[in-house]
Amino acid sequence: MAQITLKNLAHSYKPNATADADFALKEMDHVWQDGGAYALLGSSGCGKSTLLNIISGLLRPSHGRVLFGDRDVTDAATAERNIAQVFQFPVVYDTMTVRDNLAFPLRNRGMEPDYIKARVNQIAAMIGMEEILNRKARGLTADAKQKISLGRGMVREDVNAILFDEPLTVIDPHMKFELRTQLKTLHREFGHTMIYVTHDQTEALTFADKVVVMYDGRVVQMGTPQELFERPGHSFVGYFIGSPGMNFFDATVAGHTATVLGETLALGASYAPPKGRVQIGIRPEFCVLGRSGGLPFSIRRVEDVGRHRIIRGTVAGANVNVTLPEGMEIDADANRVLFAPEKINVYADDWRVSPEGEEN
């Protein structure tokens, strides 16, 4: 096991890439701590899988280096890196039994038969397949096959990292939850570095200690689920995480106040005047409705999603969402939306501006 460092890493699928747009992965420096459980979150085509394949060595980056511990593995083959990877769709060896499938990576590394037997039984118990160990993998359901893939990914104890590339796409929703919990338990038990690629925020937030959000070939923020929620580092994180996403307003910011649509709003901290296109962002959870103060608001509709209600409305023509706890009265005459000042974040050109005095 080792810490994985990406140094000035960038990748382009084109041979002579120069323009920014040519790069599937923009230059980045990133460290994956040994033993961390990371989720790599982002919309489709943002470079998540590319990054994963670079770490596992299936793809050689066009620029920069990959380090495992102190060792430069940029040019090392996949086999040398000793990495496990689970793919989006089940990959099983059809003609082998479930047992042989699980034992395959161990046998290829020439492990002792006794050890292989014990380890396979352990993994089988974990994925709940002890009963069918002697069955051929062919003819099993997609669910079962994907569980075998997961098991095969975790069977080696000495791997440097386990990479998951949207592994639960084909799994039934109730199984998803169960498997995710098992992965988490496993992580606690064995302490492997795990990187879990997904475009599903619930999956990312429940699995990982640290969530890495990617957007357009860049890592835009890495943080705990709470940090991503309360202080999104980039407007994309604001939109993408949370349901519904963050509300943004063009604003001018000076000191403790922001001016939006001619109205003055209090901020929780003091800001030096930011440069570029300035916006303030506020989570729907930190908005309330009222009859005075805040911004003019008109309600379009109310959605009851069970745990809370989402009020869809507009401020000066732009869509704004407000989330209210279940049971709280909605004042039908409310025509203003008010924000909790300390929950407002300030953005300049889509990147979050730290208030004065905040450790960055």
Add this chain to the structure above:
Amino acid sequence: MDKTLNNKAWFLVLPVLVLVAFSAVIPLMTVVNYSVNDTFGNNEFFWAGLEWFEEMVTSDRLHGALGRQVIFSAIILAIEVPLGIYIALNMPKSGFWASFCLVLMALPLLIPFNVVGTIWQIFGRVDIGLLGHTLAAFGIDYNYTNDPMDAWITVIVMDVWHWTSLVSLLCYAGLQSIPQAYYQAAKIDQATRWAVFRYIELPKMQGVLLIAVLLRFMDSFMIYTEPFVVTGGGPGNSTTFLSIDLVKMAVGQFDLGPAAAFSIMYFLVILLVSWVFYTVMTNLDKAEGK
């Protein structure tokens, strides 16, 4: 949905029955008729019962031809199937060279059988043939018209040249359908090249390989034109395979009765062997699914 019973519907299959009767059943029955009768022309038949069948079953001539046929089919299957797989594995997967290889591989399949025979007949001649002459120039004693071994080699090489492409193309299609993730997973699992072939490529090619083996078996078991053009079944009768012998017997010697009995047994043998092949391979498939 309830289906109504309407016996008039049987009339709908009548056209097919008529067609099949004219194209297959009646000609086959004519052969059956010949096989149980003796005739001296003028459509006069004398009942012979199973006499011809008995004669053929015990005939050394037929045993010889059958033996040669079995050896021939076994050899070409043993060469063409592994060679075809090997070529398919090494063909480029995409781009210009992939198309180029596909066209190149398809060429032998497009050449009519008797032309293939003629090509090799001339190619192997010692006096004017490129191959024969070159070999002679190297001091190799090669003459397919005199030496049975040389004749066999020529016929086999010709068949391999003509038909390995078919196996390759079928396998290539099978290989192309394997998702990239399988190869990636194999790399992650640190599988050897052999393991990739054994556990990923071969299982995925199983279906097309079954077809390839069946086609090549049936075709080679019925082979007629090419060896007939090249060697005429000779030297002696060393390359006289079943169908060559059959034609000699039927239209060479006009022994219609024995030839008819022969061809019926020939037909049944091919049917039987193909059925066995098919059943064994599909059962293997099912057994693995359990």
